[in-house]
Every structure is written in structure tokens, then in C-alpha cells.
Amino acid sequence: MDTPQVISTVQKKYILDLLKKGKRIDGRQFLQFRDVKINADIIPKAEGSAEAYLGESFIITGIKYEIGAPFPDSPDEGVATCMTEFIPFASPMFESGPPDIEAVEVARVVDRGIRHGDCIQYKELCIVPGEHVYILFVDMYVMNYAGNLIDTGTISAMTALLSTKLPKAKMEDGKVVWDGKYMTIPINQIPLSITFGKIEDYIFIDPILDEELVMDGKLSFASNEKGQIVSMQKSGEATWSEEDVVKCSKIAVQKLNELRNTLNLRQYTPKL
Numbered sequence: 001m002d003t004p005q006v007i008s009t010v011q012k013k014y015i016l017d018l019l020k021k022g023k024r025i026d027g028r029q030f031l032q033f034r035d036v037k038i039n040a041d042i043i044p045k046a047e048g049s050a051e052a053y054l055g056e057s058f059i060i061t062g063i064k065y066e067i068g069a070p071f072p073d074s075p076d077e078g079v080a081t082c083m084t085e086f087i088p089f090a091s092p093m094f095e096s097g098p099p100d101i102e103a104v105e106v107a108r109v110v111d112r113g114i115r116h117g118d119c120i121q122y123k124e125l126c127i128v129p130g131e132h133v134y135i136l137f138v139d140m141y142v143m144n145y146a147g148n149l150i151d152t153g154t155i156s157a158m159t160a161l162l163s164t165k166l167p168k169a170k171m172e173d174g175k176v177v178w179d180g181k182y183m184t185i186p187i188n189q190i191p192l193s194i195t196f197g198k199i200e201d202y203i204f205i206d207p208i209l210d211e212e213l214v215m216d217g218k219l220s221f222a223s224n225e226k227g228q229i230v231s232m233q234k235s236g237e238a239t240w241s242e243e244d245v246v247k248c249s250k251i252a253v254q255k256l257n258e259l260r261n262t263l264n265l266r267q268y269t270p271k272l
Contacts, residue, residue, distance in 0.1 A: 015199065025211065034054050041270075047064060056146035059143060060143055061139065062160065065166055068132070068133065079135045080120055081135075081138065082114070084142065110138075114138075117228075121188055148195050148208070162269050165272070167181075184270060194256055198219070198240070199216055200216065205255065221248065
């Protein structure tokens with residue numbers, strides 16, 4: 001008999017029994033986020049950095065850059081790319097080696113919200129069209145896995161991006177040189193994400209690890225300050241009806257606006 005499967009079955013029954021009573025295993029309401037804690041500028045040698053806690057989930061993000069060539073289809077735009085690494089000591093389930101499918105999912109979902117959320121103004125990161133642009137590396141490191149890494153990663157990544165100072169570049173004698181000043185990353189909208197878990201017919205936000213291990217699936221939304229849904233991601237085998245998706249999208253916009261106001265992430269933008 002497979003012991004993890006037995007434990008999972010017992011745990012799922014316990015969690016489901018609580019849900020039927022309108023309760024969750026950690027005492028939260030169905031639509032309640034865990035507490036968020038943020039610290040910015042924690043890595044001296046990074047251009048920007050932040051650590052974000054969502055409950056006990058903990059992710060550190062560092063921002064680095066280089067000057068390089070733009071993509072051929074966007075010659076006057078800078079580039080930003082996200083990466084996630086699951087540090088082995090963050091969970092017994094993580095192993096050393098190349099990113100697995102879950103790490104890739106976290107990076108891509110965080111990246112999608114930023115990319116499609118009218119967030120970074122990429123044209124302002126262009127130095128010489130078709131030749132030189134800023135290329136930003138958003139590197140997220142999972143330090144403790146206690147559930148819902150997508151939302152934790154988004155908070156950490158956005159705080160790090162807002163805290164970033166880049167050396168301002170100019171052209172001199174055909175070379176890219178520093179002009180002696182700094183610039184912040186030009187950010188318009190601040191997208192954040194919210195993840196819904198589903199066990200049978202019960203839907204809740206910000207699943208903790210125990211819930212993630214037994215839930216049937218999850219649905220993540222990202223929205224910006226305009227209240228626009230800018231990305232979605234479905235994982236797992238759960239079936240979501242059209243009514244479920246519409247209802248969750250409305251809750252997502254409301255809850256993310258509340259979270260965004262509470263966090264006030266623009267306070268981490270450096271004064272130059």
C-alpha cells in the first residue's frame with residue numbers, strides 16, 4: 001500500500017469535512033489571503049531585490065541586467081525574463097537540478113502577468129533601436145514552500161522591479177557608457193495574481209501546502225490597477241464551469257485591488 005496516498009486520502013477527507021462546515025484547515029475564511037510581509041533592497045549587489053512572505057511561503061527575488069540586442073520583432077523595446085528556482089532546503093519535495101515543470105509554471109505565470117499587464121514600459125528601456133536595449137533578469141528563489149508560490153512570486157517580483165535602480169546609459173563614440181546617473185524601471189501598472197483552489201465543489205483562495213497536496217485543481221488570475229484580467233492559468237484536473245470562472249474573475253479583481261492598496265508597493269520605488 002502506498003503510504004503517501006493513504007496519508008493524502010485521510011488528509012483530504014479531513015480538509016473536505018472542514019470545508020463542508022465552512023472552515024479551512026488554518027482557520028481562514030474561504031476568500032482570505034494569508035498575511036503578507038515584504039522587505040525590499042535586501043541584496044546589495046543586485047540592481048533591485050525583495051523578499052516576500054505569504055504566510056510561511058517565502059520567495060526572494062533579485063533583478064540583474066545586461067545591455068544586449070532586442071528581439072527582431074520588437075527592435076525598440078527592452079526585454080524582461082523571469083526564472084524560478086526551487087531551492088532544495090525549501091521543501092523535501094524539491095531536488096537539485098534543472099527547473100521542473102512546476103518551477104517553469106511559476107516563472108511563466110508570473111512573467112505573463114507582468115508582460116500583459118501594461119507593467120514595464122519596454123520602449124523606455126531602448127538605448128539604440130535594433131542594437132542596444134536593457135535586458136532584465138527577474139530571478140525568483142523559493143526559500144520556503146508552504147503553498148501558493150505563484151501569488152508569492154508575483155508579489156516578490158513586483159516589489160523587486162519597483163525597487164530597482166539601473167545605471168542610465170548613453171552612446172559615446174559608438175559605445176554604450178554610463179552617464180553617471182541612475183534610473184528606475186519605467187512601470188505603469190502593477191499586476192498582482194490570485195490563485196483559487198478547488199476541492200470537489202468548494203472554491204477558496206491562497207491554498208496552503210496541505211490544501212495544494214489534496215485539491216483537485218487551481219485557477220490563477222492576474223489583474224492590473226485598471227481592474228483588467230491580464231492572464232489566467234488552469235492547473236490540475238478540476239472542472240471549472242463558465243459560472244465558476246466568471247465568479248472567480250470578479251472576486252479576483254476585487255481582492256487584488258484590496259491587496260494592492262494594502263501593500264502599497266510603490267513605496268519601494270527609490271528616490272533618485
